[in-house]
Amino acid sequence: MNTSMQPPPVQAECHDTSEKIELYENYGIYIKPIARLNITIQLPPNKNPGQTISFPEIVDKLKQLILPEEFIYLRVIKSSLEFIRLEGEVENKSSFKILLSKLDNVTIKLSSYIDVLKVRAAEAKIVYPNRHDWDSFFKDSMVNNEELKPGERADTIHLTDLPCKWFADKKNYSQNTDVMLIKPNEHILREVFSIFGEIRLIDVPILNNCFTQLRRQSAIEVIASTGMLNLPTFEAYIQYKDYIGFVKAMDTFRGMKLLYIDEQKNAFTANFRIDFDRTKHLSDREIKKREIDKLKAIEIEKIRNATIEREKEKENKQKEFTRWVKIFIQ
Numbered sequence: 001m002n003t004s005m006q007p008p009p010v011q012a013e014c015h016d017t018s019e020k021i022e023l024y025e026n027y028g029i030y031i032k033p034i035a036r037l038n039i040t041i042q043l044p045p046n047k048n049p050g051q052t053i054s055f056p057e058i059v060d061k062l063k064q065l066i067l068p069e070e071f072i073y074l075r076v077i078k079s080s081l082e083f084i085r086l087e088g089e090v091e092n093k094s095s096f097k098i099l100l101s102k103l104d105n106v107t108i109k110l111s112s113y114i115d116v117l118k119v120r121a122a123e124a125k126i127v128y129p130n131r132h133d134w135d136s137f138f139k140d141s142m143v144n145n146e147e148l149k150p151g152e153r154a155d156t157i158h159l160t161d162l163p164c165k166w167f168a169d170k171k172n173y174s175q176n177t178d179v180m181l182i183k184p185n186e187h188i189l190r191e192v193f194s195i196f197g198e199i200r201l202i203d204v205p206i207l208n209n210c211f212t213q214l215r216r217q218s219a220i221e222v223i224a225s226t227g228m229l230n231l232p233t234f235e236a237y238i239q240y241k242d243y244i245g246f247v248k249a250m251d252t253f254r255g256m257k258l259l260y261i262d263e264q265k266n267a268f269t270a271n272f273r274i275d276f277d278r279t280k281h282l283s284d285r286e287i288k289k290r291e292i293d294k295l296k297a298i299e300i301e302k303i304r305n306a307t308i309e310r311e312k313e314k315e316n317k318q319k320e321f322t323r324w325v326k327i328f329i330q
Contacts, residue, residue: 008073008089010161011231014267016091020259024192029166030259031252032269035093036124038077039103041084044115053084054112061108062086062119066099072269087124096123126255131247134276150200151283154276155246156239161272164206164232166260167192183207184234193238196252197245201282206234208294233272239282250276 020030041058059074074088090099103121110117134154167184186204193199240246258270280286 008075008087008271010233010272011163011268011270012072014091014259014269017259017261017267019092019094020261021256023258024195027166027188027192028261028263029192030261031256032259033093034089034126034255034257034271035091035096036087036089036126037096037099037103038122038124039086039088040120041086041108042118042120043081043083044113044117045082052112053079054110055084057110057112058084058086058108061110062088062103065102065106065108065119066090069095069099128254128274129250129276134250137276137278149284150239151277151280151286153243155200155241155243156237156277156282157246157249158235158237158275158277158279158281159272160235160274161233161270162236162258163260163268163270164234166258166270167234179231182232184236189236189238193249196240196248198241199238199245200241201237201239203237203282204234205236233270237277237281239277246276250274 014032017030017032020032023029023031039062043053055076062074063071069090072089072091074086076084077087078085100121100123103119106119107116108119138148138152138154162184164182164184165179167188168182169185169188172185173182183206184204186202186207189204190199190202238249240249253274258272259267260270261267
């Protein structure tokens with residue numbers, strides 16, 4: 001279990017897949033409801049000078065309260081003189097009622113405090129865009145109420161923190177392949193997300209070697225014993241031909257995380273992020289701009305390589321000249 005003030009883990013092992021919902025079974029990709037809760041520890045108003053709070057002790061007390069359930073992660077999200085607020089995630093949303101009965105309106109006793117501390121708990125609100133958000137966002141771009149061009153309207157979803165390995169073509173890699181070398185496959189991504197509607201365009205920046213490299217979750221350490229994973233992730237822009245495809249995709253992933261089951265029936269979850277594209281990434285103007293930037297980058301690379309070759313040739317000529325001078329002197 002991860003216990004820190006760092007962001008929650010993007011990927012983790014999953015020990016219970018009973019709440020899985022099929023997304024694309026052929027590739028072992030499902031979704032699962034996010035079971036996240038907020039826990040508030042209310043501190044007494046009168047504290048002795050120098051009195052300190054032991055976060056590990058608080059975590060241990062909370063872990064004991066929810067047994068036999070376990071937290072996937074538990075982290076402090078806010079701390080003040082009046083209270084400590086934590087965010088935690090568990091395996092299944094169906095266990096919420098039992099968990100809240102164990103956590104809400106109970107008290108815990110810390111070794112450093114004479115008084116008992118009151119605990120409050122509630123389901124956490126998952127921040128996620130709705131139709132009003134994207135309607136309001138694109139309203140300012142509307143001209144004479146005419147439909148905007150592709151990429152300049154609500155038609156593109158932006159996904160981040162997608163695990164590369166889950167969307168990779170398994171035929172191109174072996175079990176011994178370094179995970180940092182595994183890249184997603186655009187065809188597989190298209191197949192999976194076509195279930196919501198016809199896709200017009202896809203862009204996976206990680207596959208454009210001119211500009212991007214594999215993103216790694218630097219904030220989360222690899223702790224094998226706790227089930228935390230630290231695997232390369234990627235972002236993707238997916239543009240639907242029709243508005244209904246965009247809406248279906250956005251609505252389907254509300255309050256969900258990805259679930260992946262591999263060939264050995266091992267299961268993993270990913271708290272990926274999804275939003276409507278706010279940058280017009282797949283508009284004609286932005287696509288042309290990137291194409292120009294790519295051509296410039298290719299030209300710069302050609303010039304750099306040519307310069308390196310000239311320097312090498314100059315160095316070799318100098319060495320050859322020095323060699324002949326030595327022979328002449330001898």
